[in-house]
Amino acid sequence: MRAEIWLITSRAAWETFKARQPTPGDVWLGADVLSDVERARLQSTGWKFSVFVDVLDPSDGEDIADRMNTVSEHHPGATVLVA
Numbered sequence: 001m002r003a004e005i006w007l008i009t010s011r012a013a014w015e016t017f018k019a020r021q022p023t024p025g026d027v028w029l030g031a032d033v034l035s036d037v038e039r040a041r042l043q044s045t046g047w048k049f050s051v052f053v054d055v056l057d058p059s060d061g062e063d064i065a066d067r068m069n070t071v072s073e074h075h076p077g078a079t080v081l082v083a
Contacts, residue, residue, distance in 0.1 A: 003078040005071055009058040013083040025049070028071050030056035042072055050074070 006027045008014045009054050014033050024046030032055045034042070051069075057063055064082060071080045 003075065005080050007056075007064070007067055007071055007080060007082045009056045009064065013058070017083040022056065026050075026075070028052065028067070030054070033065045038082045 004025070006017065006021075008017055008029050010029055010030065011033055014029070020082065024042075026048045028050045029039075030052055033051075039047075039051070043049065045047070052067065056067060068080045068082065072078070
């Protein structure tokens with residue numbers, strides 16, 4: 001089974017994702033999705049975060065596609081899912 005890596009585009013997307021995916025995993029976030037304190041607390045429970053330095057625009061399909069490519073470069077062979 002291929003690894004799944006999530007790209008979370010907004011705080012609202014995180015809340016929905018977290019409610020459906022309570023098991024820790026690898027997640028990429030926009031800079032505004034979680035605070036440093038929130039990420040630290042979640043990392044202590046097994047979550048692994050990579051954070052873009054800027055805010056993602058979920059309505060910008062080209063930008064999201066570029067971000068997905070970045071995630072794929074860092075996780076070859078993984079399936080990149082977007083929320």
